[in-house]
Amino acid sequence: MAMGGGGGGGHVRGRRRARKRPLSEINVTPLVDVMLVLLIIFMISAPLLTVGVPVELPKTDASAIETDNEPxxxxxxxxxxxxxxxxxxxxxxxxxxxxxxxxxxxxxxxxxxxxxxxxxxxxxxxxxxxxxxxxxxxxxxxxxxxxxxxxxxxx
Missing domain, CATH: 3.30.420.270 (Nucleotidyltransferase; domain 5)
Known part of the structure; x- marks a missing residue:
């Protein structure tokens, strides 16, 4: 009987080890939550950034326009x-x-x-x-x- 009891105890330990195994899948829910918050922050702050940025519009890399007659x-x-x-x-x-x-x-x-x-x-x-x-x-x-x-x- 002692052997049967010892075998049963070892079997229970084996189950516990199987449950404590690390998960091989990544939980994406927190990642999606963080990305949505960042998206909202950037959507709100992007229009505010363009107002205060000093730009010099007259200089561009555009090509010259060709016309038939004198403009x-x-x-x-x-x-x-x-x-x-x-x-x-x-x-x-x-x-x-x-x-x-x-x-x-x-x-x-x-x-x-x-x-x-x-x-x-x-x-x-x-x-x-x-x-x-x-x-x-x-x-x-x-x-x-x-x-x-x-x-x-x-x-």
């Missing part, structure tokens, strides 16, 4: 003054002057491309107003000209 160039200097080619133009007379230059004795003046060149330090409001005015005047081919120079590490 009309409207420039905006640092103070917000508007120039048509080399001549200064009042904001109210912009559409009339651009239409006159665009027609050049030919019809379909609004089909010509208009290049808007703005100083990097020009007020954004001035650039937006000029582009909106040109768009409202019927010019659909508006291009904002930027510096295509290679990015410099010193600047």
């Amino acid at each position: 009309i160039t409207v420039s905006i200097d640092q103070a917000g003054a508007i120039f048509l080619d080399q001549d200064e133009v009042a904001y109210d007379a912009l559409i009339a002057r651009v239409t006159t230059v665009a027609s050049g004795g030919r019809g379909a003046a609004t089909e010509r491309a208009v290049f808007v060149r703005a100083d990097g330090r020009a007020p954004y409001q001035a650039v937006a107003r000029v582009m909106a005015r040109l768009s409202a005047g019927g010019f659909t081919k508006l291009n904002l000209i930027t510096d295509t120079a290679a990015t410099d590490t010193a600047g």
Whole structure:
């Protein structure tokens, strides 16, 4: 009898060892919980990060645009003054002057491309107003000209 009792005790110990074995599967529930919390944090904080970041928009790596005919160039200097080619133009007379230059004795003046060149330090409001005015005047081919120079590490 003593042997039978000893065999039964060893059998119970074997079961306990089988239950205490480490699990080979990873519990992904805590991982998913942490990832969802991080996703929510990044979704809330991402729009706030773009507001305070100083950027210099006029410098890009975009390629040059090729056109068939000579485009009309409207420039905006640092103070917000508007120039048509080399001549200064009042904001109210912009559409009339651009239409006159665009027609050049030919019809379909609004089909010509208009290049808007703005100083990097020009007020954004001035650039937006000029582009909106040109768009409202019927010019659909508006291009904002930027510096295509290679990015410099010193600047």
